[in-house]
Amino acid sequence: MQPFLTPDIYFVTGTDTDVGKTVCCQALLQAANKQKLRTLAYKPIAAGCEQTPYGLRNHDAQLLQKTCNLEVAYKWVNPIAFTPAIAPHIAAQLENKPIEQSYISQGLERLKSLESDLIIVEGAGGWRLPLSADETLSDWVATQKLSVILVVGMKLGCLNHAILTYESILNDGLKVVGWIANQVEKNMPFYTLNIEMLKHKINAPMIAEIPYLHNINEQDLSSYVYFNFATNEMI
Ligand SMILES: Nc1ncnc2c1ncn2[C@@H]1O[C@H](COP(=O)(O)OP(=O)(O)OP(=O)(O)O)[C@@H](O)[C@H]1O
Numbered sequence: 288m289q290p291f292l293t294p295d296i297y298f299v300t301g302t303d304t305d306v307g308k309t310v311c312c313q314a315l316l317q318a319a320n321k322q323k324l325r326t327l328a329y330k331p332i333a334a335g336c337e338q339t340p341y342g343l344r345n346h347d348a349q350l351l352q353k354t355c356n357l358e359v360a361y362k363w364v365n366p367i368a369f370t371p372a373i374a375p376h377i378a379a380q381l382e383n384k385p386i387e388q389s390y391i392s393q394g395l396e397r398l399k400s401l402e403s404d405l406i407i408v409e410g411a412g413g414w415r416l417p418l419s420a421d422e423t424l425s426d427w428v429a430t431q432k433l434s435v436i437l438v439v440g441m442k443l444g445c446l447n448h449a450i451l452t453y454e455s456i457l458n459d460g461l462k463v464v465g466w467i468a469n470q471v472e473k474n475m476p477f478y479t480l481n482i483e484m485l486k487h488k489i490n491a492p493m494i495a496e497i498p499y500l501h502n503i504n505e506q507d508l509s510s511y512v513y514f515n516f517a518t519n520e521m522i
Pocket residue numbers: 301303304305306307308309310311347410411412469470471497498499500501503504
């Protein structure tokens with residue numbers, strides 16, 4: 288019998304909230320699915336949920352749940368859900384449900400217990416997302432020693448945000464395995480010069496470049512990903 292190998296796990300962060308982390312997680316999962324890997328997704332914390340007969344549901348988490356190719360219950364993809372679309376630590380305070388790092392870890396362990404090749408973990412907000420007055424989601428990523436993928440939402444101001452985020456991840460002792468240029472604007476002025484500066488500042492490959500597309504969450508984005516998850520090499 289083949290031994291059960293542990294999956295590769297990537298934590299996907301972004302230069303801010305709303306920069307396309309979910310879109311990029313979908314693209315990465317679609318690429319890995321085409322590469323015949325068994326994929327899972329984890330969105331440990333989601334703020335901005337709808338009440339349904341089955342419980343709270345977050346749109347990002349539902350998209351990730353349907354994009355990965357192993358079937359798992361919603362709760363396994365998104366264990367911590369808050370109704371208001373606000374900073375999660377504030378939602379946690381309002382609802383008197385503190386965000387425990389151990390609970391986030393348990394959720395990841397549960398996914399790791401399934402036979403998969405790849406787990407894509409989507410953060411919430413940007414790198415230093417507070418979980419409480421004293422803890423951030425990046426603390427949890429550091430305890431798990433996860434490899435990080437940085438999504439840059441290509442718009443004016445992204446250079447500063449990308450460089451600060453990249454430096455923080457390295458200072459936290461973690462590896463940035465790659466970054467993604469996500470075109471959140473149809474025509475960013477001097478797009479190519481911005482990409483050049485990011486390539487100069489970030490010592491990791493640009494593993495995907497996603498164009499601006501309508502109905503992007505419904506599209507197959509796998510061809511915009513230049514990373515082979517089976518070999519961990521650029522295509
Ligand atoms: N390349 C793109 N082309 C067109 N629209 C995009 C693109 N990338 C993202 N969007 C749109 O921008 C919005 C934000 O994207 P997304 O939800 O993926 O961001 P996020 O970083 O995951 O946000 P959050 O912090 O809430 O998780 C969505 O409406 C999404 O459809």
